[in-house]
Amino acid sequence: MRTDRGRGRRGWLAAALLSVAVAATHGAWAAEEAGGSPEAAANPEVPARFGADWQSWHAANDVSDIPSVQRGARNFVSYCLGCHSLKYERWSRLGEDLGVPPRLLQQDLLPPGDKPAQYILTSMPAADAEAWFGKTPPDLTLMARARGQDYLYQFLKTFYVDPARQTGANNLRLPTTAMPHVLSELEGLKRAVYKEANSGAEGGQAIHQQVFDHFEQIAPGRLSAAEYDGFVRDTVNFLDYVSEPTQTARRALGVWVVLFLLVFTWLAWLVKREYWKDVH
Numbered sequence: 001m002r003t004d005r006g007r008g009r010r011g012w013l014a015a016a017l018l019s020v021a022v023a024a025t026h027g028a029w030a031a032e033e034a035g036g037s038p039e040a041a042a043n044p045e046v047p048a049r050f051g052a053d054w055q056s057w058h059a060a061n062d063v064s065d066i067p068s069v070q071r072g073a074r075n076f077v078s079y080c081l082g083c084h085s086l087k088y089e090r091w092s093r094l095g096e097d098l099g100v101p102p103r104l105l106q107q108d109l110l111p112p113g114d115k116p117a118q119y120i121l122t123s124m125p126a127a128d129a130e131a132w133f134g135k136t137p138p139d140l141t142l143m144a145r146a147r148g149q150d151y152l153y154q155f156l157k158t159f160y161v162d163p164a165r166q167t168g169a170n171n172l173r174l175p176t177t178a179m180p181h182v183l184s185e186l187e188g189l190k191r192a193v194y195k196e197a198n199s200g201a202e203g204g205q206a207i208h209q210q211v212f213d214h215f216e217q218i219a220p221g222r223l224s225a226a227e228y229d230g231f232v233r234d235t236v237n238f239l240d241y242v243s244e245p246t247q248t249a250r251r252a253l254g255v256w257v258v259l260f261l262l263v264f265t266w267l268a269w270l271v272k273r274e275y276w277k278d279v280h
Helices: 004-033 066-079 091-098 102-109 126-133 143-147 149-157 225-243 247-275
Strands: 086-090 159-161 169-171 188-200 206-220
Touching: 066 091, 066 102, 066 225, 086 091, 086 225, 091 102, 143 149, 143 225, 149 225
Parallel strands: 159 188
Antiparallel strands: 159 169, 188 206
């Protein structure tokens, strides 16, 4: 059972991390507005028009890749568990499916005080979460089933700096999201560049609107573009596994079921031919 003291420490830590992320985001934006060069701080691996085709990005994950799912579990515990739960998944089931020995599960993944038989629950009180973010962070157990893997992949890759937001960040996949960019230290900071677009309207009058064009990197992160992409794919892979832990076994069994039906169909055809051979 979690203690109130443990909850308080985890809640205080989450609030502190949120404050640091917001401060870093606003600071980078202010430095740029004061005359800093985005090109000087940009990650050289990021393409010049990065993100222009973000709606076509695909996660391309594979839940049978156990090392990837293991890394995703590590990522979730490190960056997501402070706010989000997996209320339909037990620690023991996770360790069994991913081949994590009980000693390493207890040492590297389980929060202090948790037992392997418990469900994977955040220690953040719902009231505090609602006060800080305006709403309670959703449970992520079935998020991959509800929204799809590509949605999660695009969501984690399309955060950008937005000083107008309370958290200092916004998102293209989910505009005005209440979630801060908790992975900004890994990805770095980028801003969204918009362009003017005209569209026709009744009466022949043109409507001017701002349309997203591309991202512009304004501060590097601890990971390169390729490393961060791998980080996101592993995390999405883990959430895909959690949404249906038996899907790999189900697909493997499905092959044998189809083969059985084919053989059974052939046998049924032989029986039918034998019974009807004298019918003219």
